[in-house]
Amino acid sequence: MLKPERRTPVDLLIVAVLVAVVIVAGVAIWATSSVENTASDPSPVAAAPPASATAVPASYTEAWRAASDATAGPVIVGGVVVTGDGDTVVGHDSTSGRQLWSYRRDLPLCGVSGWSASGRDYAIAVYRNSRGCSEVTALFGSTGKRATTRSSDADNTLDFSSDRDYFVAQGDTRLEIWRSDLVRTIEYGRVDAPVNPGSQPRSGCELVSSAVGSPKVAIVERCGIEPGYRLTVLGSTLDSNEKLEEFGSTLITADLGSPPRVVAVGSDSVAVYVSSPEPMLETYAFDGTLRNRTSLLGGPVGAESKPISGDGIVTFWTGKATVVLDAETLQARFQVPETLGPGVVMAGSLLLPSATGISEHKLVDGQPIRSIPVPRDGYTGGVITLGVIGDELVQQWGSTVSVLSP
Numbered sequence: 001m002l003k004p005e006r007r008t009p010v011d012l013l014i015v016a017v018l019v020a021v022v023i024v025a026g027v028a029i030w031a032t033s034s035v036e037n038t039a040s041d042p043s044p045v046a047a048a049p050p051a052s053a054t055a056v057p058a059s060y061t062e063a064w065r066a067a068s069d070a071t072a073g074p075v076i077v078g079g080v081v082v083t084g085d086g087d088t089v090v091g092h093d094s095t096s097g098r099q100l101w102s103y104r105r106d107l108p109l110c111g112v113s114g115w116s117a118s119g120r121d122y123a124i125a126v127y128r129n130s131r132g133c134s135e136v137t138a139l140f141g142s143t144g145k146r147a148t149t150r151s152s153d154a155d156n157t158l159d160f161s162s163d164r165d166y167f168v169a170q171g172d173t174r175l176e177i178w179r180s181d182l183v184r185t186i187e188y189g190r191v192d193a194p195v196n197p198g199s200q201p202r203s204g205c206e207l208v209s210s211a212v213g214s215p216k217v218a219i220v221e222r223c224g225i226e227p228g229y230r231l232t233v234l235g236s237t238l239d240s241n242e243k244l245e246e247f248g249s250t251l252i253t254a255d256l257g258s259p260p261r262v263v264a265v266g267s268d269s270v271a272v273y274v275s276s277p278e279p280m281l282e283t284y285a286f287d288g289t290l291r292n293r294t295s296l297l298g299g300p301v302g303a304e305s306k307p308i309s310g311d312g313i314v315t316f317w318t319g320k321a322t323v324v325l326d327a328e329t330l331q332a333r334f335q336v337p338e339t340l341g342p343g344v345v346m347a348g349s350l351l352l353p354s355a356t357g358i359s360e361h362k363l364v365d366g367q368p369i370r371s372i373p374v375p376r377d378g379y380t381g382g383v384i385t386l387g388v389i390g391d392e393l394v395q396q397w398g399s400t401v402s403v404l405s406p
Contacts, residue, residue, distance in 0.1 A: 037106040043091070046142035047100060049079035050390030053347045056360055057391055057406035062375045064097030066090070069399035070109035072160075072306055074387030077114040077121040078141025081387075081394055083401055084112030089125045091144050094389045094403060101144025107135060113160040114141065115167055117180035122147060124167065126158060133158045133171070138182055150182040153192055159303050165214040166236045170207055177217060177236050185237045186244060188219070201246050205230075209303070212236060213265025216247065216286060220260050220272065228253035229260055233270060233286045250288030258300035263307050264314045264330055271314070271330040275300045279318055281325070281332050294332045297321040304383050311345035313363070315352075317383055322352050324366060334366035341384040346391070353384035353395065374404055 070084030080091040080100060088104040089112055103125060110126040110133035121141040126133050132154035138147040155171025162168065166185065167178045174189035189207055191200060205223040212218075215236045220229050228251045235245035252260060257276035264271045269291060274280045279298030283291045298318025307316045313333070314325040322339040323332050336343075336352055339359070343352040349369060350361040357374040361367060376384075379397050387394035393404040 039104040041102045042144040043101040047079040053391035055347050056349050060374045060404035063403050063405040065402045068401045070112045073385030074394035074396050075114040076387045076389050080141050082123045084109050115162045132156050148182045161211045163212050166212045168212045170210045208259040209262045211262040211265050218262045218265045218270040248287035263316045266330045269330050308342040315342040317342045336366050344386045344388045346388050
């Protein structure tokens, strides 16, 4: 019979050291992981979306307000008003402002956006770390529970857009599109480690504006020494060869003045707002062919002017007026001057922010119905973006979210 090996004191010391190293490493990983540095306080009960308004209220008062420097406009998902400030995302009861749920990480927020996809309403929270705005969490809007996460290389600032199928995160040098499970379908622009070398049609471009409309994404970019801005239309997913599918790319301006803004992507065309040499709504086929131009009141606008889609229309603020587009054809129906932002639909009427409050218009032709005074204490200028939840109105200017109740 073989005698068992004898353990010397040195052997035991080596084992003890190895165990200690493993324990220390495990604790360090746990302590620095996103799980350890996350505080999630979901709601045990899902919020119930309120019934749609049957009429536009005759008057409004401010019910509550909150700071939200991480949202570009009202985020309303799952019957909840969502704000993002500093490092914390909060879901509020729309009537009282009471906190229903919260989510926090020890990283600064890059942005928070709402997304309705695959029959679910999500709040998309994006945090900044050493790789840019790379830490992404999808939260169920009605409860604040985590749905899924992702992490990848990103720019230090991002602009968001979405439709029912895809979410676009666009920075200055790169763009990603995600499915509802946050799996990336394409990346465009700066790619550090391309899976398919040579699959990017251009390099070194500055991405200015973008929007998605299944299954296409339209991008305005500034490339190299080109004399103007370029409109590029890509597929939202890779082609059968696992490469980007480019449907068209063409210069749409003759100078590098105020950058054009992508307003909407339809079933067969793209609408772009161009302010130079004169304000225009231009419609392009996916191959870059110009189809239509409509003169508008307006001026230069930046990323703070975001389109709002819903109820068969798209609204966009030009800096001097709000233009209303048909969501299917992307043709301009009408424009309303002297507004302060894009509009929303409530009870079949178009509501627009104005200097005196909210102006109500006929949805079919933009004819004015009445003006509703609303409070905006602290407002000093800039775009005002609206949202609707039941018969309540949510307005945001700068980092202020103000909720108005009848």
